[in-house]
Amino acid sequence: MNIDGKTRLLGLLGDPVEHTMSPVIHNTLSDVLGFNEVYVPFHTTSEGLKNAVKGAYDLNILGMNATVPHKNAVMDMLVDIDAGAKAIGAVNTLVRVEGGYKGYNTDMMGLSRELDVYGISLKERNAVILGAGGAARAVAYMCAAKGCKKVFILNRTLQKAEGIASDMNRYFKKDIFLPVLLADYEKLYDEYNDEKFVVFQSTSIGLAPHNEDVVIDDSRFYELIDVGIDLIYNPFETKFMRLCRENGAKAYNGLRMLLYQGIIAYELWNNISVAEDVADIVYNKMLKSVRKNIILIGFMGCGKTTVGTAVAGRLGYNLLDVDLYIEKEAGCSISQIFADKGEQYFRELETDTLKKLNASISHTVISTGGGLPMRPENAEELRKLGTVIYLDVQPEEVIRRLSGDTSRPLLQGDDVERKVNRLMDERRPVYESEADCVIPVTGRDVEEIVDELVCIVE
Structure with a gap:
């Protein structure tokens, strides 16, 4: 965001305003669309509302939203009101016009x-x-x-x-x-x-x-x-x-309602139409703010389960292992699913599982299987689900941590080091491209990793 002499100001009148998501909506829109505008919350008491509206106009503020407790009272301070807002008896959007602001209700x-x-x-x-x-x-x-x-x-x-x-x-x-x-x-x-x-x-x-x-x-x-x-x-x-x-x-x-009432306000302020692909960008950002899910991806042996358990305990979140969830739903082990129906069926099952989780969960630390992000459909669902953290581990650390583990076919037989390096070379670029953040884990203790991760998501 580059603020200069041409930057226009947008804002929110409310009491309280500390937890509003409106800045996420409008500042993301300005960033994506390239508009030189900044949206900020204005803590405004009922006693100060009239002066706030007049002062905003005098300060050349382009437009504002009004939230609790001002949606009704602000109507007396406007030069015009849209017919729908009059019928509803409440205004949540103020659009700058000659001599003051015109009120709209973009909630409905x-x-x-x-x-x-x-x-x-x-x-x-x-x-x-x-x-x-x-x-x-x-x-x-x-x-x-x-x-x-x-x-x-x-x-x-x-x-x-x-x-x-x-x-x-x-x-x-x-x-x-x-x-x-x-x-x-x-x-x-x-x-x-x-x-x-x-x-x-x-x-x-x-x-x-x-x-x-x-x-x-x-x-x-x-x-x-x-x-x-x-x-x-x-x-x-x-x-x-x-x-x-x-x-x-x-x-x-009501998250999409919140999204679209904000987008419609932005359209009114700027006399534009916002495309649905831009709305999706804003919505995905809102999802992460509201749901606060943390998704851990990475190669086997990187510590997703250990780190996930510690992070969930620290934040008071739920913990969900996607592989264990699938096994419980299927009533059998993943190896049995592979044996009976093949890898393609399992990957589709992963996608269906992520879609199901996307419809419901929040405030959860989610540990994924190493191959899950490799499917494009899965990667898309992960982006919607929350903040994706890639736990980056070195090949030699994987081999050291999992030596003697007979449950992993990859680590059996000869040339284990070659097989690990080959698969990690294949997966690492995908992990990096799909992650919001990369955290190196080799040679670090769990508490140190958790401290860094919590700082990122908070």
């Missing part, structure tokens, strides 16, 4: 784009919204705009659900929104008629660290769901999502 636009990317149509569908806060109002607007047939709003306080339903029915001039007391969710069973629901979980229930909390904990309810979307993205898989999947439904979190 971001969720709409997420559904499009996943191929989810709401046309003539029945939807359920869990919750009746500000996020639910944005979801309700989107549901009507995308052609839902009926939308049930479930909330612990019926009055709030009634308020959203009444406002949206009036705005769209059709009676499709129905408020339901959350305790009476079983009324939905009468509306089922073999047509499953698209359900949006818009509350904060299930947000980390309360990962096992859920709005409705009734398996029968989840049998009625075709697609479940949780606006929460931390944890990466909420209990709501898990219950959806366990009952045969597709389930998605």
Whole structure:
């Protein structure tokens, strides 16, 4: 990032703002697209909001986002407001225009784009919204705009659900929104008629660290769901999502919504259109920030299991060995899989396993088999899964550490040194190209390696 006299400033108004992911989105976009812009968070109190908006305009700030608790109050400080934002009653994006800023709500636009990317149509569908806060109002607007047939709003306080339903029915001039007391969710069973629901979980229930909390904990309810979307993205898989999947439904979190609401804001500020391949670059960077998985790759004998166990203990992460996971799922050893179905089948099994893990896990140290990164499909999944660390070991150290190990066919017979060197020469360039970081391990103790690794990922 090169800051000079032509650099334009973008920012976020909120209280608090310390844990926002918005700088990751917008600064990555500027880097990839070559825009001379910098995005920073501005800690702004409610008392200082009016002066902050006026000062931002006077300082020639190009655009801003607004987050909690300012999405409603900031509307009084704008020179214009987009029709959708007016209907929702909240603004999260401020675009510089003559005399001040115009407000937009890109939350509902971001969720709409997420559904499009996943191929989810709401046309003539029945939807359920869990919750009746500000996020639910944005979801309700989107549901009507995308052609839902009926939308049930479930909330612990019926009055709030009634308020959203009444406002949206009036705005769209059709009676499709129905408020339901959350305790009476079983009324939905009468509306089922073999047509499953698209359900949006818009509350904060299930947000980390309360990962096992859920709005409705009734398996029968989840049998009625075709697609479940949780606006929460931390944890990466909420209990709501898990219950959806366990009952045969597709389930998605809110990370892509966060991505696209940010991208749409960036498009508005710069009057551009961001291509999907650029969005994918930003999304993969966000994944690493949110999920914080650590993937260890490297040749056999490099210490993936030992180092992984120590790192997981230090950080309080889960530990997962891909080979052991596959053996457990298959009900037999990897050597038996090779013998019965061949290496190609096993490599495809590795890819399927990584895709499955990509849908759910976070805060996990993952130890991989030595050959796993060699398949391009696997390498792509690893990049999505988290930060990839290559533990680089010298050939002589491999032979020393694994001498006498009869479980590894490569180390049996004659010319072991030649075979190890040949295979390492083949794999090392791939390991290096796929890794976010390389850590030499030869001649170093575990604590020293772990100290370096933790510094990298934190």
